[in-house]
Amino acid sequence: MNLISRTTFLFFILFLVGFSLGIQDVNTEKQPKTIKLTLTDKPDQMVISWYTISSVGSPLVQYSLSKNGLKASHSLSKVRGGTSQVFTVNGTSQQYDSSSDWIGTVHSVTLQGLQPMTTYFYQCGGSESQVYSQILQFKTSNFNTSPNTVTPFVAAVYGDMGYGGGFNNTVAALISNLAKYSVVFHVGDISYADYDKVEQGNQTVWNDFLQVLEPITSRVPYMTTPGNHDVFYDFTAYQQTFNMPGSSSKPWYSFTYNGVHFISFSTESDLAPFTQQYQWIKNDLEAYRKQNPDGWVIAYAHRPYYCSTQYDWCRKQTLRALIESTIGELFQNYNVDLFMAGHTHAYERTVPVYQQLPIGNYEYPGGTIHFTIGTPGNQEGLDTNWVIPAPSWSAHRNAVLGYAELNVVNGTHILWKMISSIEQTVMDEQWMVKGYFD
Structure with a gap:
């Protein structure tokens, strides 16, 4: 092969390599990612x-x-x-x-x-x-039944998950047990993408974190609610990424799944009486209870209003007290059975409680039972300092890396478990019977 032929051949090979790499780059940019x-x-x-x-x-x-x-x-x-x-x-x-x-x-x-x-x-x-x-x-769920008929299912529940703090152990545990879960609830603080860009959020952190979760989010419905670390970019990134039911312009919604009514609201938005969100919550609960007086109602949002760590949110009577006096009254009036939250990086289960007092028990609940499950792992670590002694409404609390399982057995019984992510052992377990508040 003469010099000209060799040169031509070399350029041809380089062209093919460049063309191939170009196609790969284009395909990479068009490849579906973070499927949910x-x-x-x-x-x-x-x-x-x-x-x-x-x-x-x-x-x-x-x-x-x-x-x-x-x-x-x-x-x-x-x-x-x-x-x-x-x-x-x-x-x-x-x-x-x-x-x-x-x-x-x-x-x-x-x-x-x-x-x-x-x-x-x-x-x-x-x-x-x-x-x-x-x-x-x-x-899909079982919706070929009457509205009051409950089909058994198990859901995974957690909030406050981000890079670090052993979150990879929780993700691995969820993936290995994914076959048992019909739905996953992530109750706010998703990736902590606001850490170095508070106003705009870090898109690389956001996308990379969601890609880690894709083996879960692409196979099981992934239901979210916004946390204080998700409000960057004026809620836009959160709302465009997570296409929740109802209006995409408002971070609150409800749906009924396998005979259980779920209602999600935003503790990062105004909850005072007569605000748009408060009125929506009231209307939704009232409408559901008129048609389903005996059905399970489970609410979830990011911030709890019953918690007992030394974290400022739990100790100070600020927005937490407002949520208790507004949303707490709606929960009591419309018989909301369970409330699931995160925010504080610990696990806590209450007895049925209303206005800071235990009311009834797990067999005959007279108030909402509250669960805080902010322990799947993140860079901030776990909250290990507790108010001593524990309040009378606090039944169990720990600071172990883990997540929860909501096991809806039928129309009268629910089994709740807290699972450690590393050992995958049960750290807390409680049966609950459907209650009717006075």
Whole structure:
């Protein structure tokens, strides 16, 4: 081969390598990341959302009862053939505001008309990019029953998870036990992305953390509520990332799952009487109780209003007292059975309590039972200092790395457990019977 031929051949090889790397870069920017499932207020729906660096055209999800059906087709139309029928649903995309230093696009697709208690396989991607996620799966709830009928399920619950503090042990425990969970509740403080950029938040921390959680969030509905470390960028990053039920402009919502009514509200927003959020909570509880006087109602938000660590939030009568005097009264009036929160990095379970006094017991509760579960791990560590002696309403407290399991057994009984992340042993366990407050 002469010199000219060798030079031409070398340039050709370099061109191919560069072209290949360019394709890989483009594909990486269009690859679906941080894939999440979210329930809506309609039980036959499932929202699938994800993030890409670059635009992908029209975002879409293909889903089927058959994993093989998805492998066989990336068509934009229905592919019929028994259980291999493949459906494609288009969605919407929203770029982060140009006034921020966040880049990329969040995509969202809502699947409708799903069948109860059914496993679906899905992929997400874009009409132009033709870059798809791996094939994933989820299972729908049992909504083919009367509103008062409870179908047993188990949920994982925790708040205040971020890099550090052994959080990787909690993530590993959740993944290894994922088959038993129908839904996961993350009650605020998601990644602590505001640590070095308080106003705007650190997008790298946010995205990298959510990517670590993707084996969970892409397979089980991941229901969230905002914490004080999630309000950066004026709630925008949180609300664009987590497509919760109801209006995307407000960080509060409710839904009914397997016969249990869940209501989530924002302790980072105004809760004073006659505010928009307070009135919404009141209206939601009133409407549900009119139709379902005997059903379970479980509320969750970030900040607890019964806790007994030395943390300032628990000791000082500030916003905590306001929540107790406003939301606490609504909980009592409308028979809210359980309240799940985080914020303080410890675990605590109360007896049924109202106005700082125990009322009834776990077999005959006369007030809401409160759970604080801020122990999955983060860079701030655990809160190990407690108010001594423990208040009369505090039944169990510890500062062990872990998370909780909410086991709804039927319409009258719930089993609650606190699980250590490393040993995966039960640190606390309590049965509760459905109560009726006077």
